[in-house]
Amino acid sequence: MMFQAGQSLLNLQHRQPEEIVSFFKFVQSITDSKSLQKKILSSTGETAALLFFEPSTRTRVSFQSACARLGLHPIVVSGRQGTSGEKGETDEDTIKNIASLEPSVLIVRAQDELDFKALSQEVSMPIINAGWGKRGHPTQALLDVYTLWKKRGNLQGLRLLFIGDIAHSRIVSSHLEFLKSLKIEVGFCAPDAFCPPLSEGGTRFTKLDEALPWADAVMALRVQFERHNQSLQTSPQDFHLHYGLTTERLRQLKKDALIMHPGPINYGIEMAQAVVQDPRSCVLEQVNNGLWVRVALLHQILGRGAI
Numbered sequence: 562m563m564f565q566a567g568q569s570l571l572n573l574q575h576r577q578p579e580e581i582v583s584f585f586k587f588v589q590s591i592t593d594s595k596s597l598q599k600k601i602l603s604s605t606g607e608t609a610a611l612l613f614f615e616p617s618t619r620t621r622v623s624f625q626s627a628c629a630r631l632g633l634h635p636i637v638v639s640g641r642q643g644t645s646g647e648k649g650e651t652d653e654d655t656i657k658n659i660a661s662l663e664p665s666v667l668i669v670r671a672q673d674e675l676d677f678k679a680l681s682q683e684v685s686m687p688i689i690n691a692g693w694g695k696r697g698h699p700t701q702a703l704l705d706v707y708t709l710w711k712k713r714g715n716l717q718g719l720r721l722l723f724i725g726d727i728a729h730s731r732i733v734s735s736h737l738e739f740l741k742s743l744k745i746e747v748g749f750c751a752p753d754a755f756c757p758p759l760s761e762g763g764t765r766f767t768k769l770d771e772a773l774p775w776a777d778a779v780m781a782l783r784v785q786f787e788r789h790n791q792s793l794q795t796s797p798q799d800f801h802l803h804y805g806l807t808t809e810r811l812r813q814l815k816k817d818a819l820i821m822h823p824g825p826i827n828y829g830i831e832m833a834q835a836v837v838q839d840p841r842s843c844v845l846e847q848v849n850n851g852l853w854v855r856v857a858l859l860h861q862i863l864g865r866g867a868i
């Protein structure tokens with residue numbers, strides 16, 4: 562099993578390809594079988610605490626939905642407004658206090674400064690990293706690669722191109738933790754300020770027109786202007802002109818390539834609105850797969866047994 566009962570999910574490091582693919586098969590077995598869904602999606606009276614100290618739509622609601630379907634009542638704290646965070650309580654203290662209410666699992670989105678590792682040793686239930694500053698977003702990386710696996714079967718040698726604000730992407734951080742073990746080739750196309758360090762490897766492109774024909778799948782990323790300082794040289798218009806996906810540019814992409822985006826999309830910056838309508842786009846499929854990846858993850862982490 563990829564996730565042991567009671568184990569936290571903080572990153573995707575040191576995962577074996579066999580366990581990743583076996584987890585994907587587990588997700589697919591749930592997605593494809595209504596009778597299996599009936600068997601595992603039962604009500605137990607347990608709770609799950611969802612503590613989102615940074616904004617979220619997809620991840621929060623997807624986890625909420627997964628919890629509800631598994632019979633885990635979701636207890637949600639979204640943002641600091643109306644919480645004791647407004648009175649100076651640290652996120653760490655909030656998490657520990659909520660942990661004292663004995664949820665079966667803590668699902669946390671927080672800033673880089675939170676020490677997930679230390680926290681996971683101080684609380685008695687597993688913690689799931691639901692987005693951690695720039696440092697990681699393992700369930701998003703899992704659902705992205707699950708989407709590729711479901712659509713392509715074999716992942717070995719598949720070329721995944723990231724465009725956009727790669728350096729500030731927690732999603733890319735998590736992808737880089739396990740793509741190598743799956744032998745997925747990675748490419749990056751972005752202005753220098755958005756590129757990851759050269760030590761991360763990968764094929765580097767400066768021009769999108771050269772990068773697109775290379776790719777089997779392209780993952781556009783939101784430009785996180787809020788994480789850049791004032792010295793950023795690139796404007797949204799400039800970025801779109803040089804690195805934005807447009808219907809014209811999609812002509813350079815293979816006919817069977819996949820167009821992906823983890824969301825939220827800023828239309829007119831990393832992609833034009835029409836791009837999502839392209840038959841190669843699987844943006845909403847990613848969201849649906851995210852639900853089932855999280856159902857499967859919670860099922861395993863809560864030790865609900867083999868199915």
Ligand code: CP
Pocket residue numbers: 616617618619620621692698701823824825
């Ligand atoms: N992909 C993702 O993490 O989206 P949200 O920020 O809306 O959760």
